[in-house]
Amino acid sequence: MGERKSIVERAHRIELANLETVVALRQDRDTEVLIRVLQRCRMRVRHLWPVLGRLPETAEVIFCELTNETPDLLPWMPGEPKGALVVVLNEGEVPDVDLLINSTADGVLSRPITPGAVLASVVLACSNFRYHQRLRWRISRLDESLRSMRTVERAKEILMRTRNLGEEEAYRFIRQQAMSRRVPLAVVAQAIIDSHEYLG
Amino acid sequence: MAFSHSGESGPWRVGVLFSRTGCTAVIERTQLYATLLAIEEINSAGGINQRQLVPIIYDPRSDPALFARLAKRLIIEDRVRNIFGCYTSSSRKAVVPVVERLNALLWYPTPYEGFEFSPNVIYTGPAPNQNSVPLCRFLMRDFGRRFFLVGSDYVYPRESNRVMRELVLKNGGTVVGETYLPLGALHREFVPIVRDIKRLGADVIFSTVVGDSTIALYQTYADAGLDPKVTPIASLTTSEAEVRAMGCDVGEGHITAAPYFESLNSPTNASFVEKYRRRFGDDEPPNMCAEAAYFQVLVFARAVEQINSADPDLLRLVVAGIELEAPQGRVAISHEYNHASVWTRIGRLNREGRFEIVEGSAGPVDADPYLIGCGRALT
Numbered sequence: 001m002g003e004r005k006s007i008v009e010r011a012h013r014i015e016l017a018n019l020e021t022v023v024a025l026r027q028d029r030d031t032e033v034l035i036r037v038l039q040r041c042r043m044r045v046r047h048l049w050p051v052l053g054r055l056p057e058t059a060e061v062i063f064c065e066l067t068n069e070t071p072d073l074l075p076w077m078p079g080e081p082k083g084a085l086v087v088v089l090n091e092g093e094v095p096d097v098d099l100l101i102n103s104t105a106d107g108v109l110s111r112p113i114t115p116g117a118v119l120a121s122v123v124l125a126c127s128n129f130r131y132h133q134r135l136r137w138r139i140s141r142l143d144e145s146l147r148s149m150r151t152v153e154r155a156k157e158i159l160m161r162t163r164n165l166g167e168e169e170a171y172r173f174i175r176q177q178a179m180s181r182r183v184p185l186a187v188v189a190q191a192i193i194d195s196h197e198y199l200g
Numbered sequence: 201m202a203f204s205h206s207g208e209s210g211p212w213r214v215g216v217l218f219s220r221t222g223c224t225a226v227i228e229r230t231q232l233y234a235t236l237l238a239i240e241e242i243n244s245a246g247g248i249n250q251r252q253l254v255p256i257i258y259d260p261r262s263d264p265a266l267f268a269r270l271a272k273r274l275i276i277e278d279r280v281r282n283i284f285g286c287y288t289s290s291s292r293k294a295v296v297p298v299v300e301r302l303n304a305l306l307w308y309p310t311p312y313e314g315f316e317f318s319p320n321v322i323y324t325g326p327a328p329n330q331n332s333v334p335l336c337r338f339l340m341r342d343f344g345r346r347f348f349l350v351g352s353d354y355v356y357p358r359e360s361n362r363v364m365r366e367l368v369l370k371n372g373g374t375v376v377g378e379t380y381l382p383l384g385a386l387h388r389e390f391v392p393i394v395r396d397i398k399r400l401g402a403d404v405i406f407s408t409v410v411g412d413s414t415i416a417l418y419q420t421y422a423d424a425g426l427d428p429k430v431t432p433i434a435s436l437t438t439s440e441a442e443v444r445a446m447g448c449d450v451g452e453g454h455i456t457a458a459p460y461f462e463s464l465n466s467p468t469n470a471s472f473v474e475k476y477r478r479r480f481g482d483d484e485p486p487n488m489c490a491e492a493a494y495f496q497v498l499v500f501a502r503a504v505e506q507i508n509s510a511d512p513d514l515l516r517l518v519v520a521g522i523e524l525e526a527p528q529g530r531v532a533i534s535h536e537y538n539h540a541s542v543w544t545r546i547g548r549l550n551r552e553g554r555f556e557i558v559e560g561s562a563g564p565v566d567a568d569p570y571l572i573g574c575g576r577a578l579t
């Protein structure tokens with residue numbers, strides 16, 4: 001009773017409930033322990049064994065064996081993961097380091113599987129995965145911002161020239177338009193550039 | 201990390217991903233040739249630190265998804281940490297996440313649209329400040345201010361046209377039309393576009409059409425009786441390879457901006473052209489993409505020689521700062537963005553299908569992929 005409560009409580013810190021979770025591991029006592037703990041964390045668990053072809057694309061968390069086939073089972077390309085991956089090692093296994101790196105796993109779980117280790121691996125894997133996603137998102141936003149900055153600069157110049165505005169006024173104009181239309185600055189800026197172009 | 205896949209002995213293994221089939225094979229094949237030429241040269245001179253360079257070559261068939269899968273296979277199954285490859289930006293963008301996640305280096309020898317930097321890519325073709333900016337300046341001075349933009353429909357043409365449009369407008373020009381056709385578009389699809397160009401009275405056609413469609417565009421233009429002396433097609437990618445396919449008469453008078461032309465007059469280039477033709481056939485001239493594919497292997501070899509390792513984490517540190525004599529002239533890889541400093545040149549095609557160089561920089565120009573230093577006038 002105590003253990004059950006504590007795992008759910010501890011899992012609560014990181015949102016695990018309802019995550020679509022695929023367990024692609026052979027049927028044994030370890031796998032049973034794993035699935036039970038994941039279910040207690042309110043994750044939606046699907047047990048797939050044997051694994052035929054690629055794992056489902058909708059999986060948000062995957063547990064699978066670490067073998068030469070692991071990279072081929074994943075439903076995404078390295079660098080563009082759709083979910084967190086935990087690889088499971090056999091008792092006493094010394095992992096092949098290259099294989100471990102190439103699997104692009106976010107976490108590792110060793111047999112014999114204990115509830116505490118399951119919680120540790122799934123929490124770390126999900127938290128690392130989400131952190132990477134946030135960084136990737138931030139990089140793509142930065143790339144976008146770099147482009148937008150040029151667009152906004154150009155629009156600002158057009159306004160300054162054609163409407164005789166100061167730099168600050170021109171910028172404020174663009175910002176106000178963006179706010180009242182609820183669109184990004186770059187969209188307004190692009191529209192100003194386009195219309196300037198068409199009107200000559 | 202010290203997980204050296206090449207091992208301490210045995211050959212240096214590298215991956216090579218250029219298409220031999222599909223709609224951009226006409227140019228990618230020359231990049232493959234040039235890569236192999238450089239590898240053979242290095243090997244016949246004794247390899248890198250007495251170890252041969254062994255290429256593992258796949259045909260990604262001009263398909264970005266296949267590029268990504270083969271890059272993954274090269275790194276995971278073939279245990280390669282360096283890949284020479286990619287022509288289209290779509291294929292590069294498909295491979296970049298893979299090399300970033302698995303920490304390999306992609307050596308990319310193609311002009312591209314800029315606005316990118318990855319610690320896992322070495323860019324050896326020109327960015328817009330190295331080709332679009334000087335091209336725009338030249339066209340506005342010699343031909344006029346009314347630009348028509350035509351491109352294949354994918355990321356590179358759209359992004360290059362965005363940059364060109366900005367340059368044209370900043371300098372008092374206008375864009376009278378902008379249109380895109382699918383990669384692999386045929387002659388009949390270009391007919392209405394050429395008609396529009398005539399009707400709108402463009403001074404210059406800026407083309408970012410790539411692959412087989414390039415031939416269709418230039419041939420349709422010729423069939424419509426337009427005069428390249430008055431309204432030339434200007435391109436960043438039309439090279440000796442495409443001209444050979446379209447016919448020299450069709451190409452005459454049109455303009456390309458590139459770091460390299462086969463016609464360059466220098467001992468290094470003469471030797472490169474001679475070796476290239478001897479190896480791949482008398483009627484196979486090299487081109488800007490082949491030249492970049494060639495010299496980037498030399499840069500790789502120079503870097504590996506220095507540290508006796510092909511580990512990307514170590515290689516990345518020494519690649520920046522390497523300088524060498526390429527067929528185009530002296531080139532270097534800059535510290536800032538892993539982009540090559542290359543020459544800027546404008547070539548006009550003559551009747552023999554060769555580019556006459558009408559303008560050029562006095563030396564290599566540093567890449568400015570984010571156009572930080574050249575936002576405004578074309579001076």
